[in-house]
Amino acid sequence: MNAAVPGILRARAALSRLIEPSDTMGQALVTAVGPEHAARIASGEEPPGEAVRRRVSSLLDESGIRAPGRALAEALERWRPRAAGLAPDRDLATAVRFGGTLLVPEYHGWPEALYDLGLGMPFCLWARGGAAVPAAPHCIAVVGSRDATAYGLAITGDLAAGLAQRGRTVISGGAYGIDAQAHRSALAVADRDGPEPGEPLRTIAVLAGGVDRFYPAGNEDLLRAVADRGLVLSEVPPGSAPTRWRFLQRNRLIAALSAATVVVEARWRSGALNTAHHAAGLGRGVGAVPGPVYSANSAGCHRLLRDGSAVCVTDASEILELADPIGLSHAASPGDTQPETGDHQRADHDGLAVEDILLLDALPLRSGAVVEKLAVVAGLGVPAVRAGLARLELEGLARRSRAGLWQRAAR
Amino acid sequence: MNAAVPGILRARAALSRLIEPSDTMGQALVTAVGPEHAARIASGEEPPGEAVRRRVSSLLDESGIRAPGRALAEALERWRPRAAGLAPDRDLATAVRFGGTLLVPEYHGWPEALYDLGLGMPFCLWARGGAAVPAAPHCIAVVGSRDATAYGLAITGDLAAGLAQRGRTVISGGAYGIDAQAHRSALAVADRDGPEPGEPLRTIAVLAGGVDRFYPAGNEDLLRAVADRGLVLSEVPPGSAPTRWRFLQRNRLIAALSAATVVVEARWRSGALNTAHHAAGLGRGVGAVPGPVYSANSAGCHRLLRDGSAVCVTDASEILELADPIGLSHAASPGDTQPETGDHQRADHDGLAVEDILLLDALPLRSGAVVEKLAVVAGLGVPAVRAGLARLELEGLARRSRAGLWQRAAR
Missing domain, CATH: 3.40.50.450 (Rossmann fold)
Structure with missing residues (x-):
């Protein structure tokens, strides 16, 4: 063991070696007793004891994870085979050699967003x-x-x-x-x-x-x-x-x-x-x-x-x-x-009232029409046509010839 | 007037000529007094009268359409200019000449779905x-x-x-x-x-x-x-x-x-x-x-x-x-x-429990491994590996050599 490596780093490095990702039993154990104690239990150095078992079980309950009574014992069974090859100091040295580091929740730099994973949160992140x-x-x-x-x-x-x-x-x-x-x-x-x-x-x-x-x-x-x-x-x-x-x-x-x-x-x-x-x-x-x-x-x-x-x-x-x-x-x-499509040009009828759209539809593009004719074509009363023509003229959409005939104008 | 044309057809044909689509005032009038009376009012043959005005106004209210007191008078103003050219019999004859017909709500063949349009329902449908x-x-x-x-x-x-x-x-x-x-x-x-x-x-x-x-x-x-x-x-x-x-x-x-x-x-x-x-x-x-x-x-x-x-x-x-x-x-x-893509083939790990996926991952494709080795690689206890290998063997995903070594089998 390298005494210079803080216990938390060593413990979390070990947990990440012993336990597969998303093994919620592992994160429950860490939450219950902290990473160092958890690593000792997971590696078989120390038995969990009844209090730990109960705390883990209630943590899983709180997270809505159904775990049978033997769940922790089964977890220990699946973690233990890897304990023999455990060498967290070596793993940490390897990370350092690659210009990397180990991110852990206890130290600055841990992405807070990972807490949203609950008991599925990783033990640590090996970073390069x-x-x-x-x-x-x-x-x-x-x-x-x-x-x-x-x-x-x-x-x-x-x-x-x-x-x-x-x-x-x-x-x-x-x-x-x-x-x-x-x-x-x-x-x-x-x-x-x-x-x-x-x-x-x-x-x-x-x-x-x-x-x-x-x-x-x-x-x-x-x-x-x-x-x-x-x-x-x-x-x-x-x-x-x-x-x-x-x-x-x-x-x-x-x-x-x-x-x-x-x-x-x-x-x-x-x-x-x-x-x-x-x-x-x-x-x-x-x-x-x-x-x-x-x-x-x-x-x-x-x-x-x-x-x-x-x-x-x-x-x-x-x-x-x-x-x-x-x-x-x-x-x-x-x-x-979509700046290039030209599809966003304001259409002529944007923002016009219904009557003005009807009137605009009725206005001839060439020649010209008298108000009474426009009323028939648009299906509007003569006063409405007069008022509408004034609005469209203001908008630059209609214009009157010297002969008093109305036609469309290009805006 | 062609006496052979039923009044309802003639009235609705006339309404469709006098009034622009989606003019809710028109449909409110038809709902209030029926199509024939509505056509007489819309064409200016008959004044609406106070009772009609009130019924139309309350129909619009019920439909959540805000209509000012003068709304019907304004509607009559915009409908009347077209009354002069009204010739529903001629229009109906034209439709017949084109092998068509006029669909109206009163007769068989009216698409019921159009009632969902409420006061926006058309007066009729000219069909060819x-x-x-x-x-x-x-x-x-x-x-x-x-x-x-x-x-x-x-x-x-x-x-x-x-x-x-x-x-x-x-x-x-x-x-x-x-x-x-x-x-x-x-x-x-x-x-x-x-x-x-x-x-x-x-x-x-x-x-x-x-x-x-x-x-x-x-x-x-x-x-x-x-x-x-x-x-x-x-x-x-x-x-x-x-x-x-x-x-x-x-x-x-x-x-x-x-x-x-x-x-x-x-x-x-x-x-x-x-x-x-x-x-x-x-x-x-x-x-x-x-x-x-x-x-x-x-x-x-x-x-x-x-x-x-x-x-x-x-x-x-x-x-x-x-x-x-x-x-x-x-x-x-x-x-x-997507029958042609082959993307839907059942993947090997479909329906497998987590432990069996881990174990399948751990199984070597060639050579073979003993149970204890598989426990380390998969991160599972030895009993879990034994039970899992039995399941995978049944599924045709694992097989044991005569030397007792386990490897993957192609399903």
Whole structure:
């Protein structure tokens, strides 16, 4: 044992080695007796005792988790086999060697947002990269399929760049496809802006395995760049394999760390939907990017939209609105989102009363008409036509020729 | 006057000539005194009298429409200019000449669904084509932009054909783009099936102008085919121009006649959104088809999805679900919608308990492992591993070699 390592760090490092993510019995034990005592119990150094058992049981009760009487004993059985290989000091030394650190709830830098996970909160976060995790309101998860289409990659690039440009941190996994593109695009914004002091953190990758090895191998350079310029996080210690279970649990961290989770492309059954459901369960915003209905890679997004789990988002402003629904930051306006279409020009009849629309419809474009004719065509009384023509003339929509005939004017 | 024409038909034909669509004062008058008396008042043949004024005023009150004391007098002023040209017998003769008829609430064939419009109900429907209007549960409105993209036309074709094949009637306007494609595609189903007795009505066009002239001219052949095989409807009499106001009001008829309205493509500001809002206001289903976020022609659909006015729909089954939310007809299943993707194959871990997923993750694909090793890797107790291996073996997911080592098996 290295006496220089604080007991809390060592205990939490050990717990993260002994106990699989989202094992609520483990977090209940930590809550009941603190991390150091919990680590001794989990590793079999010390028996739990009846008082601990009761406290754990009532904590689980409070969280609405049904645990049979033998639940703690069974937990100890599943944790104990790993106790033999336990070496938290070595794991911590490995993290330091990779320029990383261990984030724990007791010390500064722990993301408060993770408390929302309740007994599903991780014991610690193994971090690679020097930056601090920004508070959840500044973070947006951008997730999606590995087998992304060109469309998915393009929109991911636009969204992640848009978010990074607005000072938000993009959070994603480390997979090929959408995840990789999100990091790449956020890093490109960082590169363009150059390394300024106080530069906001552009991107965080949350891995299912240890931060010592970047998985998949093809993303090694990218994840290294994320660690250099951003942050790579994991709740499992160095050397841990990225198993299916850990992938599924990793998704809850991505969701919890972010104010909103956006699914860019996902097939009907996709891990990205799992992240979205975690986000919804945590009361975070959930967005889905629509795509062509013929694209199987958008089927999962449409599924989220269809069942009401997600809000339709098409650009970075709409995502910010999702993360900040009461509009403390930028409110999206149609003009922002589609400035190029010209679809937003004020139509001639905007804001006109019904009678004036009828009258405008009746006004000839060329030639001209007398008031009585306009009354017949518009289906209005003569006085109403007179009053309406005056209003339309003021609006620049009608004009009278010298012969006293009325016609439309282009506004 | 042609004595052979029943008074009710003549009166309603006259009202549809004198009064613009959605003039609630007109429908209030008809409700108060009946169509024949109302027509005499509207045309100025007879003064309304104080009792009529009071009844109309209280009807408007009941409908929550604020009408000032002079409201009826003002209405008479705007209706009277058209009285001079009134010729309901001629209009009815024109309709008959075009193989049409006049639908009125008093006679068989009036679509009951229009009563949902309250005082916005039309006085009558000028119909061209011999078929009856099916009840709303059988009708689906498919609407969208004139300037449709290839994507919009393709999906409109698929949706309208899918609906027609399932015996539904597609209702739309008469415009280029999405409207025309919806009719074309529904008619193609009718053509393929041939003219059978009892053939369901495949398509209805609701026009903003009179049914005597097909507008726009480029759709004349198509609308003629709709009249031949389906039905062309309008609430304004023959000879009426399709004004902007009538387009907007026509949209409420499309919405009211249909169990659900689906917007396939619409720009940020589009008449199709107006139809969708009418449908929502009437408690009808509203669907929007998603598309690429880079397409300005999908911006209106995404807007509907985003503000929650519409449900995301991607195929005909999902539209039927929208029209029949409690599932009396077809329920969409993922297998129906995406049969070709292979995305719906049962994943290996479907339905497995958490412990079994952990264990499956731990099982080596080649070589093999002893139970104690699996306990360490999976983070499970030895008894749990033994029990889990038995379950996975039964499921065909694990197998034991003769040497007693465990490995994964392909299910």
